[in-house]
Structure formats: C-alpha cells, structure tokens
Amino acid sequence: MVPLPPLGNPTHPPPGRAGPGRRALLRGLGAAALAAPLASCGFVPASRDDRLSFMFWGSTQEEASVNEVSRRYSERPDRLAIDTELVSYNGYATKMHTLVAARQEPDIAYAPQDMAMRLGEGGYLVNFLDYRDRFEALDDFLPQTIHYWDDEGAVFQTAIETMVTWYNADLFETAGAPLPPTRTEDAWTWDELVATAERLTFDVEGRRPSERGFDAERVEQYGLMAPAWWFSPALYALLRSNDADAFDEDGTRCVIDSDAAVEVISAVADLIHEHRVAPSPTQLATFNNGLALMMRSGKIAMGLDGYWHLLDLAAADFPYGVGVMPRFQDEALTCVTSGATCVFNRSLHPEQAVEFYLEMADPERCTLYADGLWMPLRRSYYTDPRLLASWCDTEIHPAGFVDSFVEPLLHHAVQEPVYRVREGGLVNSRLTPGLDPIWLGEVRGRDAVARHLRGVADRVDSYLTGVYPDVRGT
Amino acid sequence: MSTVSTPRPRRTRRPTGGLARMEQRWGVLLALPVVLGFLVFTIGPMLASFVISLTDWTIGGEVNWVGLDNYRQMFGDDALFGTSLRVTLSYTLMAVPLTLAVGFGVAMLLNRDVRGRGLFRVLYYLPVLVPSVASAVLWTWVYNPEFGLLNQLLRGAGLPTSRWIYDADTALPSLAIMAAWGFGNAAVIFLAGLQGVPRHLYEAIEMDGGGPWARFRYVTLPMMTPTIFYNLVMGLIATFQVFNEAYVMTQGGPDNATLFYNFYLYRTAFTEGRLGYASALAWVLFVVMVAVTALVFRSARRWVYYETGDGR
Numbered sequence: 001m002v003p004l005p006p007l008g009n010p011t012h013p014p015p016g017r018a019g020p021g022r023r024a025l026l027r028g029l030g031a032a033a034l035a036a037p038l039a040s041c042g043f044v045p046a047s048r049d050d051r052l053s054f055m056f057w058g059s060t061q062e063e064a065s066v067n068e069v070s071r072r073y074s075e076r077p078d079r080l081a082i083d084t085e086l087v088s089y090n091g092y093a094t095k096m097h098t099l100v101a102a103r104q105e106p107d108i109a110y111a112p113q114d115m116a117m118r119l120g121e122g123g124y125l126v127n128f129l130d131y132r133d134r135f136e137a138l139d140d141f142l143p144q145t146i147h148y149w150d151d152e153g154a155v156f157q158t159a160i161e162t163m164v165t166w167y168n169a170d171l172f173e174t175a176g177a178p179l180p181p182t183r184t185e186d187a188w189t190w191d192e193l194v195a196t197a198e199r200l201t202f203d204v205e206g207r208r209p210s211e212r213g214f215d216a217e218r219v220e221q222y223g224l225m226a227p228a229w230w231f232s233p234a235l236y237a238l239l240r241s242n243d244a245d246a247f248d249e250d251g252t253r254c255v256i257d258s259d260a261a262v263e264v265i266s267a268v269a270d271l272i273h274e275h276r277v278a279p280s281p282t283q284l285a286t287f288n289n290g291l292a293l294m295m296r297s298g299k300i301a302m303g304l305d306g307y308w309h310l311l312d313l314a315a316a317d318f319p320y321g322v323g324v325m326p327r328f329q330d331e332a333l334t335c336v337t338s339g340a341t342c343v344f345n346r347s348l349h350p351e352q353a354v355e356f357y358l359e360m361a362d363p364e365r366c367t368l369y370a371d372g373l374w375m376p377l378r379r380s381y382y383t384d385p386r387l388l389a390s391w392c393d394t395e396i397h398p399a400g401f402v403d404s405f406v407e408p409l410l411h412h413a414v415q416e417p418v419y420r421v422r423e424g425g426l427v428n429s430r431l432t433p434g435l436d437p438i439w440l441g442e443v444r445g446r447d448a449v450a451r452h453l454r455g456v457a458d459r460v461d462s463y464l465t466g467v468y469p470d471v472r473g474t
Numbered sequence: 475m476s477t478v479s480t481p482r483p484r485r486t487r488r489p490t491g492g493l494a495r496m497e498q499r500w501g502v503l504l505a506l507p508v509v510l511g512f513l514v515f516t517i518g519p520m521l522a523s524f525v526i527s528l529t530d531w532t533i534g535g536e537v538n539w540v541g542l543d544n545y546r547q548m549f550g551d552d553a554l555f556g557t558s559l560r561v562t563l564s565y566t567l568m569a570v571p572l573t574l575a576v577g578f579g580v581a582m583l584l585n586r587d588v589r590g591r592g593l594f595r596v597l598y599y600l601p602v603l604v605p606s607v608a609s610a611v612l613w614t615w616v617y618n619p620e621f622g623l624l625n626q627l628l629r630g631a632g633l634p635t636s637r638w639i640y641d642a643d644t645a646l647p648s649l650a651i652m653a654a655w656g657f658g659n660a661a662v663i664f665l666a667g668l669q670g671v672p673r674h675l676y677e678a679i680e681m682d683g684g685g686p687w688a689r690f691r692y693v694t695l696p697m698m699t700p701t702i703f704y705n706l707v708m709g710l711i712a713t714f715q716v717f718n719e720a721y722v723m724t725q726g727g728p729d730n731a732t733l734f735y736n737f738y739l740y741r742t743a744f745t746e747g748r749l750g751y752a753s754a755l756a757w758v759l760f761v762v763m764v765a766v767t768a769l770v771f772r773s774a775r776r777w778v779y780y781e782t783g784d785g786r
Contacts, residue, residue, distance in 0.1 A: 094744035097533045101749065115747065119534040281728075282640040286620035426746045430554070436729035437642065462551045 049348045051081040052356065053106035055096070057089040061311065065368045066360070073359050080352055093425075100124065107347035108356060110158055113147075113418045114425035116340035117468050120149035126343040126350045127153040134351065137358050140378040144336050144409075147419040148469040156357070157338040159374030162413060163234040164334065164404050165326070166309055167302035168295040169319040171221065175200050180302065180323025182400030184412050187324045187332030190267055197223030197277035200301040209276040216276050225291060225303035226271040226278035228439040230432045233416055234304040234325065237335035239264050240414045242328035246431065251421045251467035254460035256431065257453040264328060265438060266449045273441040281439050292316045306337065307405060310372030314396035322404045334408040337416045338374075363391040370394050375405065382406050420470035423463070430460050527754035533747035544754035555755070557730050558738040559762070561646065562714060565734065568650035569716075570709040574702065577660030582694075584661070585668045595665070602658035610722035613652045614639070617723075639724055642731040649719050649732060660705045667701030668694070699778040707770055714763050735759055 056066060063086045070082035085106070087095050093112055099105050100119065111119065119125050129152070132138045145157040165180040172179055177199045181187055188196070200223035202208055203215040227234035239245060244260035247253065255261065271278040279287075279300070287299060292312035294300040303309075304325060313320045325332050341360070343353040361377050363369035369376055369391040381387045392401055418424030434456030437443045443452045527544055531537040548555045584595055601609065616623045617638035625635040638648045675693045684692065720726050720737035727733075739759065743752035 093747075097744050097747040100747075101533050115534065118532065118747070122534040122536065124534055282619055282637050285640055286618050423746070426748075429741070429745070433727055433730045433733075436727060440641070440728060442642070459553050462553075 051083055052108060052347070052349060052353055053083045053085065054356070055085045055087055055099075055106040055109040057087055057092045057110055059311075060086075061371070062086075062368060062373060065366060065371070069359055069366050070356070072365065073356055080349060082356065103346065105344040105346055107349065108341065108343050108353045111155075111340050111342045112425055113339055113416070114423055116155040116342055117147065117149050117419055118423070119342060120153055120155050121468070124342075124345055125153075125155065126345055126347070126354065128156050128343070128354055128357075129154055131351065131354045135354065135358055137362075137378065140380050141361075142377060142379050142382075142409075143473050144413065144415060144471055145338075145377045147340070147471060151469060155340040155342060156361075157377060158341045159338050159361075159368070160377055160409065161233070161306040161308055161337050161375060162334040162405055162409050163237050163304060163306055163325055163337075164408075165302055165304055165323040166291065166295065166313065167321050167323070168298070168300075169321045171200060171295075171298060171301040172321075175301075179321060180326075182323050182403040184324050184332050184403075184408055188326040190326055190328055193224070193326040194271065194275055194277065197271065197302070198275060199223070201277045214276065219276075219279070221298055221301060222279050223277040223301050224271060225284075225294070225300045225305070226268050227304050228268055228272060228278070228281060230435050231416070231418065231428045233306065233335040233337040235264075235268060236416060237325055237333045237414060238268065238304075238328060240335070241325070241331060241333045245417075247417055247421050247427070247464065249467075252461075252464050254427075254431065254457040254464060256460070257450065257457040259450075262446060262450045262453055265435070265453065266446050267328075269438045269441070269444070269449070272439070273444060280441065281436075292320075295320065307375050308373050310396060314372050321398050322400060324404050324408055331412060332408070334413050335416055336409065336413050363387075372396055375409070382410060415471050420467050422465045422467060427460060427463050430463050431456065434459065523753040523756055526750055527757050529750045531748075531750040533749060537750075540750070544751050545758070547751070548754060548758065554730065554733065554738060555758075558733045558735045561731065561733050562716070562735040565646055565650060565653075565716060565732075566710060566713040568647060569653040569713050570706065572650055572654040573657050573660055573709055574705055576654050577657035577705065578664050578698075578702070580657060581661045581664030581668055584665055595662075598661055599658040601656050606718045607722055609652075609656070610718050613655075614723050617648055639732070640728060642729045645724060645728060645731040649716075649723070652719065653713070653716075660709065663705055664698070664701055667698050671697040696779045697781070700780060703770075703774050703778045707767060710766060710770065711763065714759070714766070 054066070054070065056062070058066075063084070066084055066086075070084055073079055074081045092110070093115060096109065096111060096115065105124070116125070120127075128138060129146075141156065142160070145160060146154045147157070148154040167180055169179070177196050180196075198209055200221065202220055204218045204220050205213070205215065206220075207214045209216075227238070229235070236246070239261055242260045242264050244255070244258055244264055246256050246261070248255050256265070272280045288294065290312055291300070291303045291305055291309050293316060295303065295313075296316040296318045325334050327333070341357050343350055343357065347353050359365050363376050363381055366374075368374045369381075376382070376391060381391060388402070388406070392406075418428060421427055434453075437452065438449055443449055528539060528541055529537050530540045530543070580598055584591060584598070588594070604612070615621075617640075619625055619635065619637050619640060622638070624638065628635045636644050636648075639645045671694060675697070676689055679689050679693055715736050716734050717736040717740065720732050720734045721740070724732040726737050726741070735755070736759070739752055739755045742748050742755060
C-alpha cells in the first residue's frame with residue numbers, strides 16, 4: 001500500500017516561495033479584468049462596402065413595401081444591394097443605442113425624433129443638406145419635415161403624419177348625427193364635439209349618457225376615442241388650439257399647468273369621466289384592438305388620430321370618413337408627427353444612402369403613401385394637382401380628404417415638440433405618468449387638475465435643458 | 475580582454491514531486507476558465523461601469539468627466555430615483571413574505587401523507603417552469619378588468635371588482651400576488667428542509683403532551699430557520715432585481731406605481747441612452763443590495779438555529 005503523503009507535503013513549495021508566482025498570476029488576472037472593457041471598445045468591425053444596411057420599424061406591410069423599393073433601387077446600374085432589417089418598435093431604441101455604443105450603426109435607419117437630434121448633434125449623422133447640390137429633390141421638402149440640430153445640420157423626417165377626426169359613417173347615419181366638418185373654417189367647437197359624441201354613445205339598454213339610468217359600466221357604443229395619453233399629437237394640437245403648450249419657448253420650463261392647458265386637459269378627461277362618451281384607459285386596455293377595428297365593430301364612432309389609420313381602415317371594409325380636428329379657440333389645428341430617417345457618417349456610401357432615402361420619400365416609387373400609411377414629405381406632392389392625385393386620388397381616400405389633410409398641413413399645422421425640446425423623449429417619459437391620475441379619473445375637477453399639474457410641471461422642470469433650433473420658416 | 479563568464483547563481487529549488495506539480499498545474503488550468511470568465515465578464519464590466527458612472531456619457535453625445543455629479547443628481551434632482559427605490563422596496567416587503575408564507579404552508583401540506591402527493595408536488599412546482607415573460611402575459615389576462623379571470627370570479631360571487639394592474643393603488647400588490655404564484659421553488663426547498671427535521675423531536679413533544687401547534691412552534695419552526703433564511707436571502711436578491719413584470723405588463727405605470735428600480739435603470743440606459751447615469755444607478759442598487767443582505771446575515775445570528783452550531 002502506498003503511504004499517503006502527510007499533510008503539509010514537503011514537496012509543495014513553501015508559502016514564501018510561492019509569493020512571486022501568485023502575485024504574477026493575480027497581476028495577470030487583474031490585467032485581464034481591466035482589458036475586457038478596453039478590448040470591447042476596440043472591437044469594431046468595418047462597415048460593409050458592397051451593400052447598404054437599412055434598419056427600420058413598422059408592420060409587415062411596411063416591410064414588404066420597403067423591400068420592394070430596395071429591390072428596385074438595387075436593380076439600377078451601379079447601385080448597391082440593400083440589407084433591410086425590420087426591428088420591433090418596442091425594442092428599437094434599445095437596439096439602436098446598443099449599435100451606436102458599439103459603433104456598429106447601419107448605413108441608414110429610422111430613429112426616434114429625440115435620438116435623431118442627439119445623434120446629429122453628436123456628429124454621428126450625415127447632414128442631408130450637404131447633398132442639396134447633388135439631389136435637387138431635397139429642396140422640395142416641406143420645411144416642417146427638416147429639423148435643425150444646429151445652424152448648419154438637420155435631420156429629415158421619414159414621412160408626414162397629421163391629425164384628423166376619423167369616423168364610421170354608418171354609425172353617424174343611424175344616430176342622425178351631423179358629420180365632422182372637412183374644412184378648417186367649419187371645424188367643430190369643443191362643445192359641438194361633445195354634443196355629437198353624446199348622440200353617438202349608448203349603453204346596452206340603448207340609454208344615452210345624459211339619460212337617467214345610463215350604465216357607464218356596460219356601454220355598447222362610445223361616441224369618441226379621447227386622445228387621453230401623453231404624448232398624443234392630437235392632444236398637443238388641441239392644447240395649441242387653446243394657445244397653450246407643454247413647454248416654454250426656451251425649453252426650460254414645463255407650462256402644462258397654465259390655465260389654458262388645464263382647460264384642455266380637463267376637457268379631454270371629462271369626455272371619459274364627466275360626459276362618459278369615451279372609454280377610459282382601463283377599459284381601452286381590455287378592448288383596444290386598433291382604432292379601425294373598434295370603429296368597424298361599432299365600439300367607437302369616431303377618433304382623433306393620425307393619417308396612418310387609413311391603411312387599416314381601408315382593409316376593414318366599412319364606410320369611413322374624415323373631418324378636421326375640433327378647436328378650442330378660433331383656429332382648428334393639426335399636429336405634424338413622424339420619426340426621422342438617418343444616414344450614419346460611418347457609412348462607406350453616404351451618397352447612395354441619401355439617394356435611397358429619397359426613393360423611399362418618393363410616392364411614385366414607394367406605395368406606402370397611396371396605401372394610407374404615410375403622407376409625402378415634398379411640397380410639390382401637395383401643390384401640384386397631378387402629383388397630389390398620384391397618391392391621394394385613390395379608392396381608399398375618402399371624400400373631403402384634401403380639405404381635412406392637405407389644407408391643414410399647409411396652413412394650420414403645429415410641430416410636435418419632441419424634436420425641438422432637448423431630450424424630448426426623456427422629458428415626455430417624465431410627463432406621461434404625471435397625467436395618468438387625470439386620465440384614470442383619480443384627479444377630477446378643474447381646480448384639482450390645476451393643482452396636480454402644478455406638481456407635475458415642477459417635477460418635469462428639472463429634466464428640461466433647452467431647445468434645438470428645429471424647424472425654420474414654415 | 476578575456477572575460478570570465480561566471481556561472482549565474484542558480485536558484486535552488488527544492489525538487490517537487492511529479493504528481494503534486496501536475497495537480498497544481500491542472501488545478502490552475504482547470505480553474506482558469508471560471509476565474510477568467512468571472513474577471514472578464516463580471517469584474518471587468520463592473521469596474522468599467524464604475525468608471526462610466528463618473529461620466530455624463532449619453533450614447534451619441536459627448537463624454538465628459540463629471541465626478542460624483544450623477545450620484546448627486548440621484549439624491550437631489552431625480553424624483554424617479556426615489557420613486558423607483560420606494561416601489562422596489564415596497565414590492566420586496568410584499569412579495570418576499572407572501573411567497574415565503576405560501577411556500578412554507580404548501581410545503582407543510584405536501585409533507586403529509588396524502589394520496590397523490592407526487593402529483594401535487596409537480597402541480598405546485600409547474601408555475602416555476604413557466605417562463606417569466608409567458609407568465610407575465612398570462613397574468614395580464616388574469617388581471618384584465620373586463621374579461622379577466624379574477625374579476626369574473628368576483629362578479630360571480632357578487633363581490634366588488636378591482637382594476638388590478640391598471641390602478642396605481644392596486645398595481646403593486648397585484649404584482650406581489652403574481653410573484654407568490656411562483657412559490658414552487660421556495661416550497662421545494664422548504665420541503666427538503668422539513669424532511670430533514672429529526673422525528674425524535676416530534677416524539678419528544680408528543681411525550682410531553684404537546685399538540686400540533688406546539689409541534690410547529692417548538693420543533694418545525696426553529697429547525698426550519700436555516701431554510702427560511704436561505705429562501706429569504708434568495709427571495710430578497712431576486713425581488714430587488716424584478717424587471718419582467720414591469721416591462722411586459724405595466725411599463726412602470728400607472729403613474730410610476732410599478733417603476734421598479736431595474737426597469738428604471740434599463741429605461742435610462744437603453745431607451746434614453748444615458749449610460750453614465752444608468753451606471754451610477756446600477757452601483758447604488760449594488761450597494762443597497764449588499765447592505766440589505768449584510769443586514770439580513772447579521773440578523774440571522776438572532777433567529778437562525780443551526781443544530782450543529784452553537785445555537786441561537
């Protein structure tokens with residue numbers, strides 16, 4: 001039997017002698033720990049020089065159209081192939097931030113408004129304005145769609161969306177209610193909107209909200225979908241139509257607690273909790289399957305929302321119509337909204353990337369405009385009758401379309417503040433939950449709302465750090 | 475000139491046995507992947523995040539050294555920091571005791587000689603096997619105020635309903651109840667602990683004329699304290715890092731009622747791209763968790779009973 005070596009085996013090096021070896025080992029491991037983050041900073045694969053990468057969010061229909069434009073672009077002589085990548089909107093900012101932090105940006109990508117401005121200012125983006133000599137079409141863009149991060153550089157919107165009143169014509173006919181006006185001059189006052197919504201709302205027993213015994217828990221049909229969330233471009237348009245705003249000129253103070261703003265926010269919340277003509281956020285959580293389907297199923301008669309719904313409305317197969325937004329004071333306003341499309345400086349072929357963007361922005365090459373998802377970015381598509389007809393003289397565009405969309409865009413539109421206000425997305429995310437108690441009906445009545453909004457504004461102030469130059473000369 | 479090469483003094487090294495040398499070499503070699511992995515993927519990024527936490531790095535913007543400004547902002551200007559910490563602590567205080575209590579109770583039941591014991595054990599463990607995102611989606615439906623299972627039951631029984639996760643007051647307790655649904659893990663560990671309680675102690679109680687309560691109070695509970703302690707520490711660490719529920723079910727709302735710390739941290743880093751501030755948030759969470767765990771360990775001396783140790 002082999003004797004076991006005693007403990008403290010003399011063949012082991014004594015502790016003193018192991019010192020330098022262990023220290024060296026520790027030093028090596030320490031270096032490895034420190035090297036890891038440094039090494040990861042250095043690991044940046046080169047941008048591909050034989051194709052363009054394009055990252056975007058949207059529906060599968062949007063993807064199909066994007067792929068079609070890409071395919072046709074690549075078929076032209078000397079044009080690169082385009083790798084398209086559809087990313088879900090919920091994870092989009094995360095993915096984009098990660099790619100930028102790792103310096104692996106795609107050549108072209110959609111970007112949320114505030115991120116586009118920050119990346120532009122940070123020197124990550126190609127300035128489209130530098131290509132005006134090369135591509136004349138860039139001069140045709142509506143000023144509303146060009147957002148300056150400084151005096152020289154700007155990001156361009158992906159498309160245009162404006163806000164209107166969508167409705168189910170059958171439900172209006174059944175209720176004998178007047179249709180929403182299509183001309184800005186005839187826009188409903190707020191009271192007219194409420195009165196109409198009241199005529200279109202009834203519970204399972206057919207009682208109206210103003211009738212005795214109306215069961216608010218069992219409503220068969222709501223007159224209206226209230227724009228009761230922040231940031232809703234429709235809510236913002238209403239605020240501006242009452243001379244109110246969310247942030248001041250310098251972007252350093254939140255003014256959502258002004259009397260005019262309190263009036264609008266209370267009025268919108270009253271649609272749900274006072275007049276009971278609109279579903280609450282809690283109720284919507286249970287049956288919201290998109291405005292088009294809710295209107296088709298007769299759950300909602302009308303909604304204040306954007307152009308993009310036309311895509312779903314056209315597919316939903318019921319008689320729908322459109323009118324302008326209602327007003328608080330004299331002028332009914334709409335609000336322009338859209339993310340941006342960016343070309344990254346890191347791209348080896350920025351010129352082709354800009355050219356591809358212009359193809360996407362061209363209603364004659366991209367079907368998404370005539371399909372009812374996007375409105376064109378270029379002025380001539382609104383002012384030249386032939387070009388105008390090319391995207392909106394279709395079977396899906398309802399009567400009064402030009403009056404409700406085109407005319408307000410050109411003459412009665414405000415810009416969403418998320419481009420102008422620095423870190424607009426962050427600021428909005430601080431403001432959004434502050435309004436929850438109002439939409440949920442936990443804070444009710446003009447005075448209580450005013451007090452509550454004062455507290456919210458104070459909290460939001462600390463996140464406001466100024467503005468970008470943004471849009472010039474609309 | 476001729477040089478005389480003097481032999482360099484050789485280090486005298488005691489001869490080492492071949493086996494021991496081989497063991498040492500292989501020991502180091504085999505441990506290296508784990509150690510290197512830990513250093514490169516845990517300690518390294520931790521050090522990096524600490525350095526980043528001293529900057530104002532926002533993805534896409536400039537990076538400036540700001541010292542402790544991020545930490546100062548957290549404790550001064552950032553209302554959401556306090557909100558998220560408060561929400562997470564409240565959730566921990568609700569979810570951990572609830573999960574432990576339910577887990578313990580079910581383990582006691584499963585420890586009895588009932589028919590189909592094996593089946594029950596599998597059934598109660600099943601929720602743990604459901605991926606957490608899937609269970610969050612499932613519970614979104616359970617909590618649906620209109621069509622959800624819970625409100626249907628309440629309505630059927632003629633009881634008032636709740637808005638559950640859609641109301642700022644009930645959202646957090648709702649999520650704590652949901653957490654308790656995943657008690658299976660704790661229950662299995664409790665069950666193992668219960669089976670380790672020596673029979674003779676129960677016999678001794680019976681000899682002294684003690685009833686079920688005495689058996690529980692004077693034998694089961696003290697003998698189970700190490701298991702309770704283990705489950706408590708694990709539960710605390712897990713609930714401090716809760717994220718999926720907020721991400722999938724509530725997005726931190728309504729009115730920030732479920733703005734868990736980790737969710738806020740994630741949003742700061744990846745939605746807002748503020749890596750500097752998010753790194754600082756991560757370090758504060760780390761320190762808080764270490765402190766809470768240390769407190770629990772310290773308190774353990776007073777209430778955890780180890781049979782082999784020197785008692786309480």
